[in-house]
Amino acid sequence: MADKRAVLIVVDGMGDRPLIDHDYKTPLEYANTPNMDRLAKGGLVGLLDPISPGVRPGSDVANLALFGYDPAKYYTGRGPLEALGAGIDLGPNDIAFRVNFATVDDDFRVEDRRAGRIRKGASKLAKSVSEIKVESVPGIRTIFKPTVDHRAVLVLRGEKLSKNVTDTDPLEEGLKLVISRATDGSEEAKRTSAAVNEFVKRSHEALREHPLNQERANDGEKPANIILTRGAGTRPSLPSFKSMFDLRGACISGTALVKGIASAASIDVIDVRGATGSIKTDYEAKAKAVIEGAKDKNFVVVHVKAPDIAGHDADFKGKVRALEEVDTLVGHVIDEVDIGANYVALTSDHATPVGYGFHTGDPVPVVIGGPDVPASRVLKLSEASASRGNLGRIRGLDLMPILTDLMGRSRLYGS
Amino acid sequence: MADKRAVLIVVDGMGDRPLIDHDYKTPLEYANTPNMDRLAKGGLVGLLDPISPGVRPGSDVANLALFGYDPAKYYTGRGPLEALGAGIDLGPNDIAFRVNFATVDDDFRVEDRRAGRIRKGASKLAKSVSEIKVESVPGIRTIFKPTVDHRAVLVLRGEKLSKNVTDTDPLEEGLKLVISRATDGSEEAKRTSAAVNEFVKRSHEALREHPLNQERANDGEKPANIILTRGAGTRPSLPSFKSMFDLRGACISGTALVKGIASAASIDVIDVRGATGSIKTDYEAKAKAVIEGAKDKNFVVVHVKAPDIAGHDADFKGKVRALEEVDTLVGHVIDEVDIGANYVALTSDHATPVGYGFHTGDPVPVVIGGPDVPASRVLKLSEASASRGNLGRIRGLDLMPILTDLMGRSRLYGS
Numbered sequence: 001m002a003d004k005r006a007v008l009i010v011v012d013g014m015g016d017r018p019l020i021d022h023d024y025k026t027p028l029e030y031a032n033t034p035n036m037d038r039l040a041k042g043g044l045v046g047l048l049d050p051i052s053p054g055v056r057p058g059s060d061v062a063n064l065a066l067f068g069y070d071p072a073k074y075y076t077g078r079g080p081l082e083a084l085g086a087g088i089d090l091g092p093n094d095i096a097f098r099v100n101f102a103t104v105d106d107d108f109r110v111e112d113r114r115a116g117r118i119r120k121g122a123s124k125l126a127k128s129v130s131e132i133k134v135e136s137v138p139g140i141r142t143i144f145k146p147t148v149d150h151r152a153v154l155v156l157r158g159e160k161l162s163k164n165v166t167d168t169d170p171l172e173e174g175l176k177l178v179i180s181r182a183t184d185g186s187e188e189a190k191r192t193s194a195a196v197n198e199f200v201k202r203s204h205e206a207l208r209e210h211p212l213n214q215e216r217a218n219d220g221e222k223p224a225n226i227i228l229t230r231g232a233g234t235r236p237s238l239p240s241f242k243s244m245f246d247l248r249g250a251c252i253s254g255t256a257l258v259k260g261i262a263s264a265a266s267i268d269v270i271d272v273r274g275a276t277g278s279i280k281t282d283y284e285a286k287a288k289a290v291i292e293g294a295k296d297k298n299f300v301v302v303h304v305k306a307p308d309i310a311g312h313d314a315d316f317k318g319k320v321r322a323l324e325e326v327d328t329l330v331g332h333v334i335d336e337v338d339i340g341a342n343y344v345a346l347t348s349d350h351a352t353p354v355g356y357g358f359h360t361g362d363p364v365p366v367v368i369g370g371p372d373v374p375a376s377r378v379l380k381l382s383e384a385s386a387s388r389g390n391l392g393r394i395r396g397l398d399l400m401p402i403l404t405d406l407m408g409r410s411r412l413y414g415s
Numbered sequence: 416m417a418d419k420r421a422v423l424i425v426v427d428g429m430g431d432r433p434l435i436d437h438d439y440k441t442p443l444e445y446a447n448t449p450n451m452d453r454l455a456k457g458g459l460v461g462l463l464d465p466i467s468p469g470v471r472p473g474s475d476v477a478n479l480a481l482f483g484y485d486p487a488k489y490y491t492g493r494g495p496l497e498a499l500g501a502g503i504d505l506g507p508n509d510i511a512f513r514v515n516f517a518t519v520d521d522d523f524r525v526e527d528r529r530a531g532r533i534r535k536g537a538s539k540l541a542k543s544v545s546e547i548k549v550e551s552v553p554g555i556r557t558i559f560k561p562t563v564d565h566r567a568v569l570v571l572r573g574e575k576l577s578k579n580v581t582d583t584d585p586l587e588e589g590l591k592l593v594i595s596r597a598t599d600g601s602e603e604a605k606r607t608s609a610a611v612n613e614f615v616k617r618s619h620e621a622l623r624e625h626p627l628n629q630e631r632a633n634d635g636e637k638p639a640n641i642i643l644t645r646g647a648g649t650r651p652s653l654p655s656f657k658s659m660f661d662l663r664g665a666c667i668s669g670t671a672l673v674k675g676i677a678s679a680a681s682i683d684v685i686d687v688r689g690a691t692g693s694i695k696t697d698y699e700a701k702a703k704a705v706i707e708g709a710k711d712k713n714f715v716v717v718h719v720k721a722p723d724i725a726g727h728d729a730d731f732k733g734k735v736r737a738l739e740e741v742d743t744l745v746g747h748v749i750d751e752v753d754i755g756a757n758y759v760a761l762t763s764d765h766a767t768p769v770g771y772g773f774h775t776g777d778p779v780p781v782v783i784g785g786p787d788v789p790a791s792r793v794l795k796l797s798e799a800s801a802s803r804g805n806l807g808r809i810r811g812l813d814l815m816p817i818l819t820d821l822m823g824r825s826r827l828y829g830s
Contacts, residue, residue: 017787024790046807051828053809054816058829071829078830098830231830355787359827361820363807384789384805393807 004407005298006343006370007290007333008399010066010258011326012059013308015351015364015383019316027307027319027354028365029382035331036367036381039344043369045376046391047383048399050350056361059308060231062349063261067301068245068400069238077163077233078257083153085260085269086145090235095161095192097154098231098257099144100169101125101224104204108177108226110170114150115224117309119278121212122146125224128206137195144227147256148277154229156195162188168200169228180229196229203227240266241299245404246411250293253303254281268297277305279318283325287332294337298407304329311352319354334369343370343406347399363393370406419822420713421758421785422705422748423814425481425673426741427474428723430766430779430798434731442722442734442769443780444797450746451782451796454759458784460791461806462798463814465765471776474723475646477764478676482716483660483815484653492578492648493672498568500675500684501560505650510576510607512569513646513672514559515584516540516639519619523592523641525585529565530639532724534693536627537561540639543621552610559642562671563692569644571610577603583615584643595644611644618642655681656714660815661824665708668718669696683712692720694733698740702747709752713822719744726767734769749784758785758821762814778808785821 016026049055050062051071060078061071079096090096101122103112118125126146134140140158147153164184168177180196182189204226207213213223241249244265251262252270254277259269272289274282286302293300304326310318334344347366350359365386376390394402404410431441464470465477466486475493476486494511505511516537518527533540541561549555555573562568579599583592595611597604619641622628628638656664659680666677667685669692674684687704689697701717708715719741725734749759762781765774780801791805809817819825 018789052816053813054818054820054825056820056825056827058827061829075829353787356823361816361825387789387805387807388803393809 003298004342005294005337006345006403006407007294007337008299008301008403009330009333009344009346010063010301010303011307011323011346011348012303012305013311013350013352014323014348015362016311016319017351017353017355017362019355022316026383027316028323029380029384031320031323031327033323033327033381035327035334036346037379039330039334039346039369040367040376040378040381040385042375043367043373044391045365045367045378045381045386045389047363047386047389047393048347048366048396049363049393050396052395053363054361056359057350058359059257059349062396063258065396066347066349066399067241067261067265068397069265070397074236074238076236078231079153080233080235081260081264082147082231082256083155083260084263085256085258086147086153088143088145088153088155090155091157092235093157093159093161095156095163095232095234097196097229099152099154100228101150101152102226102228103222103224104177104226110173110175110177110228112222113169113173113228116222118150118224122149122224124212125207125210126152128210129203129227132199132202132206134195134198136198137191140195142199148254150224151256152227153256154199154227156192160188161192162186163232163234164189165193165196165232167230168196169230171230177226177228200227200229236264238264242266245400246409247299247404248297249299249301250297251301251303252286252289252293254278255303255305258303262301267301279306279309279322281306283329287329290333291336308352311354312357314354314357316354339369341371343368343403345399345403366391366394366399368402368406373406418713419757420709420752421760421818421822422709422752423481423714423716423818424745424748424759424761425478425716425718426722426738426761426763427718427720428726428765428767428774429738429763430777431726431734432766432768432770432777434770437731441798442731443738444795444799446735446738446742448738448742448796450742450749451761452794454745454749454761454784455782455791455793455796455800457790458782458788459806460780460782460793460796460801460804462778462801462808463762463781463811464778464808465811467810468778469776471774472765473774474672474764477811478673480811481762481764481814482656482676482680483812484680485812489651489653491651493646494568495648495650496675496679497562497646497671498570498675499678500671500673501562501568503558503560503568503570505570506572507650508572508574508576510571510578510647510649512644514567514569515643516565516567517641517643518637518639519592519641525588525590525592525643527637528584528588528643531637533565533639537564537639539627540622540625541567543625544618544642547614547617547621549610549613551613552606555610557614563669565639566671567642568671569614569642571607575603576607577601578647578649579604580608580611580647582645583611584645586645592641592643615642615644651679653679657681660819662714662819663712664714664716665712666716666718667701667704667708669693670718670720673718677716682716694721694724694737696721698744702744705748706751723767726769727772729769729772731769754784756786758783758818760814760818781806781809781814783817783821788821
């Protein structure tokens with residue numbers, strides 16, 4: 001038996017709910033997705049609960065589960081996954097945070113958690129933020145690194161630090177910046193929250209008069225005038241993907257989070273020029289990288305971010321367009337990967353309904369095409385058709401065992 | 416966003432199996448239930464395993480799971496839940512039992528575990544039972560309280576008691592009364608079982624010559640001549656429903672068990688005149704209470720008992736009639752609760768097939784109607800149509816997370 005290969009396409013935020021203003025259709029039902037439909041018709045189709053029914057997942061735990069790692073066992077916070085994805089070599093005592101450039105008013109009320117999804121000039125702002133030194137807490141070094149758009153990573157390095165501190169990001173616009181505090185009352189957590197609070201304050205000082213924000217103001221854009229922190233955590237300890245599933249994995253993603261999960265799992269991250277993790281990504285380049293990657297690896301995960309961004313922005317048309325663009329990537333992959341001999345799976349890490357603008361706990365469609373798989377005969381992939389598919393309702397953690405079994409690489413349980 | 420509300424209707428024992436004598440239809444398939452069908456057509460429809468597939472649940476663990484409490488974590492026995500529902504303020508050392516008025520012959524063989532589902536005069540019998548004093552075990556007080564029909568609660572109060580004692584109820588008719596014994600060999604359990612055995616013996620002495628039983632004999636009815644005990648347990652420690660789900664809950668039920676679960680979860684119990692927990696309940700009054708309750712609460716659980724009783728009595732027609740009566744309640748609720756803005760869910764705590772007369776481990780139908788929910792297009796709610804629905808197969812414990820997520824009140828897991 002030849003070495004079977006598989007490609008897993010994770011369409012971030014794909015799931016949605018029927019919209020009254022669009023004939024009770026979801027963006028996926030509205031979108032023209034001939035390649036996903038072709039994959040669905042000949043393959044297994046079902047619903048997937050990223051964690052379990054009704055549980056509303058963050059992207060971190062959802063993607064961990066899709067990679068086959070139980071978040072209940074392996075999750076240590078979003079920060080360290082993002083930091084690993086940004087290429088920071090985390091030490092065992094480092095505390096890492098996912099941070100955003102954001103917009104606050106004079107009263108520290110958060111006007112925009114993403115500073116208008118700042119795209120241009122973030123690196124200039126980052127330079128100023130990188131120079132911040134925390135003085136009130138001795139023996140701490142800060143490492144700051146921007147990733148994609150408004151997203152960045154902060155690492156506190158030093159002795160006597162703790163991940164048990166609250167976020168400064170209120171997670172909802174219109175609310176005030178939150179003062180970080182220790183959740184366990186420990187000295188370490190108190191030191192850490194003091195450092196975080198000083199860093200956030202200094203970020204405002206460094207950014208509010210920044211020339212780039214003057215430019216943004218002139219262009220009628222919101223200033224990126226503060227850094228908001230969340231998801232404190234220490235480096236997670238994941239067994240390698242190879243040891244878990246006996247697969248040589250590769251990962252293609254523009255987002256630091258997914259790259260970080262791959263990195264923590266010792267999966268090779270393939271960097272693709274033009275795969276930005278942003279709304280404007282080069283799907284042609286991504287597809288080529290998948291096909292190239294599939295040659296010397298036997299498992300390639302490709303993560304596409306754009307539908308989720310459109311979901312968060314409550315942009316129905318943008319989500320439809322993003323799904324149609326993803327569909328062209330799916331087409332290239334199906335054609336090139338030889339689906340008669342290998343597997344192509346497609347699912348989502350969570351729903352981001354455009355009518356809501358945030359993650360919900362809905363199940364998402366999942367499709368698996370390849371040899372010896374029963375055909376669902378579903379004509380059009382959608383949330384509704386997936387609910388009547390031939391795979392039933394599975395969990396995120398079930399996907400890797402199903403794929404490795406189809407690939408003939410699963411281990412026997414029992415004897 | 417307005418505060419969304421939800422009503423959960425639990426139809427006790429609704430699930431059934433196809434009956435050869437009724438064209439292979441179940442009572443639910445046979446019944447005329449236009450309102451349940453309407454709810455199903457526009458909503459999510461699926462199968463629900465109260466605990467997990469094939470597990471045959473008691474009403475206690477099944478209802479705990481539907482309220483969102485994992486029985487593996489929170490269940491301490493049926494007795495204390497019934498006692499709380501009967502309004503007994505349980506102390507931490509109290510041992511509570513669910514008990515039945517029953518009929519035994521001279522040989523202590525159990526002829527009827529429910530004394531013909533005695534309805535009239537139980538309170539007179541209860542008075543005699545309440546006067547029983549346990550003398551063989553010093554320092555023990557007994558509290559006895561009848562609830563609905565043949566059902567009552569016994570509490571043993573005192574030092575050095577244990578819940579580790581076996582039932583005296585053989586749970587099957589035709590078998591002999593069982594002598595309670597300690598399951599762990601402890602002094603406490605031995606004291607408790609001795610007290611239980613004495614109490615049961617004295618209940619027979621107090622009841623067998625009771626004038627009401629003479630009357631029953633004259634009317635050709637079975638005497639309620641003994642108390643059978645089961646489900647020993649101590650007061651459970653449940654986190655509040657508010658802390659679990661951020662919801663202001665209310666519960667409407669005629670049964671002590673469900674009221675007790677609500678009470679243990681700090682959910683307000685709304686007492687409804689005419690909601691008896693018996694086969695003859697006033698559904699109009701119940702529906703009004705639901706609609707009233709939904710005004711200042713945002714989550715109302717209404718539990719209807721009658722279909723389960725018909726199931727236990729192996730009464731096909733009675734179960735069909737009970738389901739049709741429940742359907743009128745469903746109709747009132749759908750019309751009054753504004754299903755365009757709020758949620759109505761309907762399911763069952765377990766199947767009680769009329770061909771069996773006891774709980775089975777079958778999955779039961781579950782329906783969720785409300786805004787932004789995909790339409791199943793199921794035309795008639797039944798066990799069979801639910802198995803082809805758009806919700807797939809979920810567990811009892813999944814229901815509350817799904818509902819809170821739809822209501823926009825779920826917490827994010829991860830970041």
